[in-house]
Amino acid sequence: MGGTAADIVFQSYGRCCKSDEFFVDFYDYFMSSSQAIKDRFVKTDMGQQRHLLRNGIMQLVLHARGMSDRKLRALGESHNRGGYNIPPEWYSLWLDSLMKTVRKHDPDYDAELDMCWRDVLGPGIELIRGAY
Template sequence: MNSGEIFLNSYQRCRIGTEFITDFLDLFCDANPRFLDRFQEVDKKQQARMLKASLVLIQNASTTSAVRNTVRNLAVKHKDMELEISAKELDMWVDSLLATVAIYDPFYDEDVEQAWRNVLALGIEIMKENAC
């Protein structure tokens, strides 16, 4: 199985919803308290939809230039909103996401972690280049 298949299987096992998002945000805000205020009042269902959409975009960044441009535009939007996101914070986002995946995916192991990292790598790199 390749990284994409391992990622998709793990993604499906996680069933990303309100509980997943709550746990992810708790882990992310613990790692980066600067974002606690930003997410405290955000509707969890809306956050779940936004995270799913972000994951789909970032995951598909390697597929077409149109998707890469969409990720680039998302990064620029974050920058224009003066969110002041650093490369380290994007790494914290990935680490917090993977810590959450480890909780929700009963088959989480080093191969699953590496698959997630591989699949998200290009999209995260685009974010770093354009949001930071």
């Protein structure tokens, strides 16, 4: 049946990942949220980046299911002020873009599922954001 919030999100992410367009749409939404964000990806190989993000979101979901912090700590390092220097305020735009994409791609999307996603990913995102 339903399972824990983390299980529900894990299954939703599985439905989203059926289409590679999920990651194309995510970056379209995310880059449309601010010119400054768009500018950060001018030199990025977006094909590769979509692939990396696919794993990154999986790490956030697995973290909620009890996996170790190690990979998220590494993302915290790469995104902090000594790395890509990603301002902490941008993470809410990141999450809003992600939820817009889930809404488009998961046929089972509803307000409750949206809340599950935000609750489940929250602590992992905080870990990365908090490493700034």
